[in-house]
Amino acid sequence: GLGYELAVKSSIYRLIVLLLRKHVDKTLSAREFASKRRGLKQFNTVLQYISAHYTEKISVNELAETANITVYYFCRIFKQITGKTLTDYLNELRLEKSTDYLRKSDLTVTEIALKCGFDSINYYSRLFRRYYHVSPTKFRDGSTAPNLRKNPVWQR
Helix, strand or coil: CHHHHHHHHHHHHHHHHHHHHHHHHCCCCHHHHHHHHHHHHHHHHHHHHHHHHCCCCCCHHHHHHHHCCCHHHHHHHHHHHHCCCHHHHHHHHHHHHHHHHHHHCCCCHHHHHHHCCCCCHHHHHHHHHHHHCCCHHHHHHCCCCCCCCCCCHHHC
């Protein structure tokens, strides 16, 4: 929902400010500072792209190319900025979006999985259960209160 997206954007901007301050503390020249700032803005564009296209296949190669950096560097910086790998970040975003559909729509679980960018209903169900400790169907029924924790299993 809108609140979630604004919270994510707010966190991203806070991270950018912290990263910029850390770099400034190292007494970068004005040119180096401007370069770092451009790089972080570039990553903000990448995160906005992901947010807008999470329903599609998104490859790390494509994103690295968009940011005009190597895949290795992209993965390193992405993890530094978000605290997650691209796959985990995407899965988390897709799962979060799917909870809105489960709550607010009559779509089947399979339709929701596909609509949120998952290729496989089994993969979606497995991830959903790992993250929320309940199946998508039970989540929808509300028969089990989901544990909406911030640290999914794969981040421990």
